[in-house]
Amino acid sequence: MEKIENPVAxxxxxxxxxxxxxxRSGNPTAPVYMATAGFVTDEDSxxxxxxxxxxxxxxxxELDEQRWTYLVGFLVPELALPxxxxxxxxxxxxxxxxxxxxxxxxxLGEPSGE
Structure with a gap:
């Protein structure tokens, strides 16, 4: 995947x-990195x-060696929006x-669908 069509954040x-x-292989290098993620109440949760x-x-x-800025999307954005x-x-x-x-x-608002 080269870009997120409908980023939500x-x-x-x-x-x-x-x-x-x-x-172990370092920071992601793909144009769009795909993984799983979970919402938490704070960084230590x-x-x-x-x-x-x-x-x-x-x-x-890129802000520094470990901190980067990203557009965010989800495969099923409706589950993330709440x-x-x-x-x-x-x-x-x-x-x-x-x-x-x-x-x-x-x-960024409601997605129009991936």
């Missing part, structure tokens, strides 16, 4: 280093692994491992 993502349990969603992240900028708010936190997962933390910086 913008976010700042902090990627965990391999030493912190993050991606546990993810309910029974309530994770498929997330799409399209890089738009939880989507500016300042909300998503834990980005690869399997059961948290590899990044996304803080929603802007909600």
């Amino acid at each position: 913008e976010a700042e993502v902090r990627w965990r280093s391999a030493a912190e349990g993050g991606r 546990e993810v309910d692994h029974g309530r994770v969603l498929s997330v799409l992240l399209q890089k738009t900028g 939880h989507l708010r500016s300042g909300g936190v998503l834990q980005v997962l690869e399997g059961p491992r948290i590899v990044g933390t996304a803080r929603i910086t802007a909600v």
